[in-house]
Amino acid sequence: MMKFDVLIVGGGLAGGTLALALEPLGLKVAMVEAITDEQRHASPAGDRALALARGSVDIFEQLGIWPSVSKHATPIKTIHVSDKGHFGKTRLSATELGVDSLGHVITARYLEMAIADLCRQRQIEIMCPAKVTGLNTEATAIKVELANHGKSTHCQSRLVVAADGGNSQIRQWVGIGYEVNDYHQKALVANISTEIPHDYVAFERFTETGPLAMLPLQASRCAMIWTHGEKNAGEMLALAPHAFEASLQDTFGWKLGRLKLEGKVKAFPLCLIRAQRLFAERVALVGNAAHQLHPVAGQGFNLGLRDVVALARLLESQNHHGGDPGAFTMLEKYAKARASDHNRTIGFSHGLIDLFVPSTIPVTLGRNLGLMVLDHLPTVKHWFARHAMGMAEDS
Numbered sequence: 001m002m003k004f005d006v007l008i009v010g011g012g013l014a015g016g017t018l019a020l021a022l023e024p025l026g027l028k029v030a031m032v033e034a035i036t037d038e039q040r041h042a043s044p045a046g047d048r049a050l051a052l053a054r055g056s057v058d059i060f061e062q063l064g065i066w067p068s069v070s071k072h073a074t075p076i077k078t079i080h081v082s083d084k085g086h087f088g089k090t091r092l093s094a095t096e097l098g099v100d101s102l103g104h105v106i107t108a109r110y111l112e113m114a115i116a117d118l119c120r121q122r123q124i125e126i127m128c129p130a131k132v133t134g135l136n137t138e139a140t141a142i143k144v145e146l147a148n149h150g151k152s153t154h155c156q157s158r159l160v161v162a163a164d165g166g167n168s169q170i171r172q173w174v175g176i177g178y179e180v181n182d183y184h185q186k187a188l189v190a191n192i193s194t195e196i197p198h199d200y201v202a203f204e205r206f207t208e209t210g211p212l213a214m215l216p217l218q219a220s221r222c223a224m225i226w227t228h229g230e231k232n233a234g235e236m237l238a239l240a241p242h243a244f245e246a247s248l249q250d251t252f253g254w255k256l257g258r259l260k261l262e263g264k265v266k267a268f269p270l271c272l273i274r275a276q277r278l279f280a281e282r283v284a285l286v287g288n289a290a291h292q293l294h295p296v297a298g299q300g301f302n303l304g305l306r307d308v309v310a311l312a313r314l315l316e317s318q319n320h321h322g323g324d325p326g327a328f329t330m331l332e333k334y335a336k337a338r339a340s341d342h343n344r345t346i347g348f349s350h351g352l353i354d355l356f357v358p359s360t361i362p363v364t365l366g367r368n369l370g371l372m373v374l375d376h377l378p379t380v381k382h383w384f385a386r387h388a389m390g391m392a393e394d395s
Contacts, residue, residue, distance in 0.1 A: 002155035004028045005325050006315070007144060009132050009170050010163035011035075013108070014287030014304050016115035018161060019124045020063050021312035025319050030125040030155075032132055032146065037116055044266060046109030048189060049215050049223030051076070051202070053103045053302040059309055065114055072110040074216045075101035077200035105202070105215045105223060135160070135173050141326070142282045159326035160283045161311070166273050168289035174280035181272040181350070185210055186233035187295055188226045190265040191217065192248070195257025198222055207251050213295070214252065221262060224248070225295055233267055270294050272350060274342075278335040282326035284311055291342065293349045303345045310337050 006022060008015045011033030022029045040046065052060075052073070060066040079092040079102055094102050119126060127148050134145035141156040162170035171178065192214065203214040203222075210227030217223055226248070228236055236244060241261050249259050273292040278285050287304030294300075311334055318330050 002030075002153075003141075004030050004155060004157040006030075006159045006161060007032065007142075007155065007157035008161045008163055010165065010287075010289070011116070011119075011126060011128065012040075012163065012165070012287075013111060013115060013301070014308055015161070015163035016112075016119055017059075017063065017065070017305065018163060018286060018308045018312060019119055020065065020115065020122065021308060022315060023122050023124055025316055027315070027319055027325065030127060030157075031119070032130050032144075033126060033128040034131045036129050037113075040112055040116075041109065046107070046112060047191075047263075047266070048108045049105055049217065049225070050108050050111065050301050051103060051105055051215055053299075054099065054101065056302045056305050057101075057104055059305055065111075065118060068114045068117070069106060069110050072218070073104040073106040074218055075200050076103045076105060076202045076216060077101055079202045079204065081204045081206075083206045101200075102202075105217060107217075107223075132170065135170070137174075137281050137283075140324075157326075158282065158324060159315075162283060162285045162289040163287050164289055166288040166292040168285065170283065171275060171285060171289050174283045176280055176283075176285065177276040179272075179274050179276065183270045183272070183294060184230050185227050185270040185294075186230055186267045187270055188224070188228060188233060188236060188265050188267055190224050191262040192222045192224045193260045193262050194220050194222055195259075196255070198256060203252070203255070205252060209251075212251060214256070222256070226251075227270065227295075230269075237265060237267055272346070274346060278338060279331035281328070282331075284331055284334055286311060290338075291346060293346060299345050299349050303341065306341060307338060310334060 005027040006029045008018055008029065008031045011019075011031045015031055015033070019029055019031050035043075057066060057073075060069070077094045081090050081092075092102060094100060127146065130146050130148040132144055133147050133152070136143040136145075141158050142160050143154060143156045144160065146153045146155065160170065162168050164170055197220050198214075198216040200216050202216060203212075205212045205214075209229065209232055211225075212227070213225040214222040215225070226236075236247065239247065244265065245259055245261055252259065271292070272294060273288075275285055275290045278290055286307040288300070290307060291303060292300060293303065314330055314334050314337065315325050318325055318327070323330065
C-alpha cells in the first residue's frame with residue numbers, strides 16, 4: 001500500500017500550488033486529480049479571467065511560478081469604482097500607493113498549465129485520472145480508496161487536504177457542514193475588445209442589475225464580468241451579439257470607446273459557500289472547498305491562495321520539529337490562523353453585495369457619499385486598497 005505524509009485531493013490551482021509549496025520540505029506528497037491535462041485545457045472554465053491581487057503575485061514569485069506566466073498577465077495600475085447614474089466614484093492608483101501595480105489579470109488556463117508543468121518538472125507524484133471513492137480515518141492515518149485509471153487501489157496518508165472545489169466530496173464525507181447564501185444571480189462572462197486602450201485600468205461599475213467589472217487584458221481587450229438576476233441573465237443570453245453590445249455600451253459608457261464581443265458570453269451561478277469548519281480529523285480544507293465567494297471584489301481565488309500558504313507554512317514548521325502533519329493541534333492552528341482573514345474578506349465581499357444591490361434612494365445616496373468620502377480620505381483609501389491588493393492581513 002502506498003503511504004504518504006500529505007495527499008492533496010484536487011490538482012487544480014489550489015491543489016497544484018500547495019504541492020509546489022510542500023515539495024522542498026522533504027514530505028512524501030501526492031495529488032489525486034480526476035481531470036486530465038487535455039480535459040482541463042479544453043474546459044470553458046479555463047477562459048475565465050483571474051484578478052490576482054498583488055499579494056498573490058508575490059506568492060507565485062516565491063514559488064517559481066510567476067516567471068513562466070508573467071508574459072500572459074496584464075498589470076492593474078488603477079482601479080476605477082463608480083455607481084451608474086450617480087455621482088459617487090473613487091480611484092485607487094498604484095502610483096499613489098508607491099507600488100508598480102495593484103495586481104494582475106490573467107486567463108486561468110495559462111496559470112493552470114504553468115502549475116501543472118512545474119509539478120511535472122519537480123516530479124511531484126500525480127495520480128490522474130483518479131478519484132477518491134472512500135475514506136477510513138484511523139488513529140495515525142487515513143486509508144483512502146481510489147479509482148485510478150479505472151482500477152480500485154488503496155493508499156494511506158497522515159493528512160488529506162481537500163482542494164476539490166465548492167462541491168467538495170471530501171468535505172461531505174468527513175461531515176463538515178457548510179452554509180450557502182444563494183444570491184439568485186448569474187455572472188455573465190466574456191472577452192471584450194475596446195476601441196480605446198484600457199491603459200491598465202480595472203473598472204468596477206455598480207449598476208441597476210448588479211456589478212459590472214471590466215478587467216484589463218492584453219491587446220486592447222477586457223474581461224467582462226457582469227452580474228444579473230437569474231431571469232434577466234437568461235434574457236441577456238438570448239440577445240443577438242449586437243443587441244448585447246448595445247446594452248453593455250449603455251451600461252458601461254464610452255470610457256473605452258466602442259465595445260465589441262469577442263466570442264460567446266458564458267453564465268455562472270453566484271452564491272456564497274462557506275464551510276462551518278476548516279478541518280476534521282486528519283483533513284484540512286483549502287480554496288473553494290472552504291469558501292466560494294461572489295466575484296464582486298475579486299477576492300475568492302486570492303483568499304484560497306492564502307489558505308494554501310498558511311497551511312504550507314504550518315506544515316513546514318511541523319515537519320521541522322518532527323511532528324505529525326495530520327495532528328489535531330496543527331490543524332487547529334491552521335483554522336485559527338485563517339479565521340481573521342476569512343471573516344474580514346468574506347465580510348468585505350458580502351458587504352459590497354448588500355451595499356450595491358438595487359436599493360432605495362437613501363441607501364443609494366449613502367453609498368455614493370461613501371465613495372466620495374473614500375476618494376478624499378487617504379487613510380481610508382489606503383485601507384481599501386490593501387484589501388484590493390490582498391495584503392490587508394499584513395496591516
